[in-house]
Amino acid sequence: MTRLLRAVRARLAADPVRRPAGPPPLTEAETAEAEDRLGITFPPEYRRHLLEVSAGGEAFARLERTEGVWWWTDNSATRRDLLALPFPHPDSYDEADDALLLREPRAEDCPDDEEAFSRAWTAWDDEAGEFEDRKTAGAVVLKEHGCGFATLLALTGPLSGTVWWDGRATCDLIVPLSLDHAGGARPVTFGEWLGRDSWDLLPPDSWPRRRD
Structure with a gap:
């Protein structure tokens, strides 16, 4: 019996069919x-x-x-x-995506107030970033x-x-x-x-x- 167990273990050790390399399964x-x-x-x-x-x-x-x-x-x-x-599903936000792009502030909307444009664009960019994350x-x-x-x-x-x-x-x-x-x-x-x-x-x- 001991010799049989040794033979089985040796065969298993030499068997080329093994688990894929990498982390083991989780319990x-x-x-x-x-x-x-x-x-x-x-x-x-x-x-x-x-x-x-x-x-x-x-x-x-x-x-x-x-x-x-x-x-x-x-x-x-x-x-x-x-x-x-x-x-x-990507189809579910197509229209909202287009609407958000259309609302992007443009410099010409605030020709005399760079700070107002910067604030508006930053707020829009934050909203766009959240939208992308979602x-x-x-x-x-x-x-x-x-x-x-x-x-x-x-x-x-x-x-x-x-x-x-x-x-x-x-x-x-x-x-x-x-x-x-x-x-x-x-x-x-x-x-x-x-x-x-x-x-x-x-x-x-x-x-x-x-x-x-």
């Missing part, structure tokens, strides 16, 4: 604690991956507890106070791609569990990553996204194709 207790502290319930596919495969790492942003605080790597700019809000409410950065591009995972609302592309650095748009852009562009789920390149899931035409 059920850790996952539940993270959900409680963050005020959300993780989408099923993402939650299962955290429990059975890995908490993240090279493939996507790691969920970790640092000094008792749960958060994701590569998400220093993500606002914690907006995480529990429903992730909004476009990614309920989502976290799954993967950074440089130059302001990022892959997002929606964690809340009707779109929970779906994956999106933040291309606002060049086109002011957040768009779904999809396997079927011609057929309605249903956003991929976290499970569908795993193992795929976000660049390959972008709309096929009129899109910057810069690779990581």
Whole structure:
């Protein structure tokens, strides 16, 4: 029996099929604690991956507890106070976005009062910044791609569990990553996204194709 156990252990040690490199999975207790502290319930596919495969790492942003605080790597700019809000579909704020742009103060509106223009523009810029932050409410950065591009995972609302592309650095748009852009562009789920390149899931035409 001892020789058999040794043989099994040796075979397992030599087996090339192993868990992906990276942080280990979370325990059920850790996952539940993270959900409680963050005020959300993780989408099923993402939650299962955290429990059975890995908490993240090279493939996507790691969920970790640092000094008792749960958060994701590569998400220093993500606002914690907006995480529990429903992730909004980009179509839902199109009109408000256009209206905000039309209200941007212009210098010619205050030709004789530079200070008044500066105050008005600063107030507008603060409002615009808040508006931009709320476009990614309920989502976290799954993967950074440089130059302001990022892959997002929606964690809340009707779109929970779906994956999106933040291309606002060049086109002011957040768009779904999809396997079927011609057929309605249903956003991929976290499970569908795993193992795929976000660049390959972008709309096929009129899109910057810069690779990581």
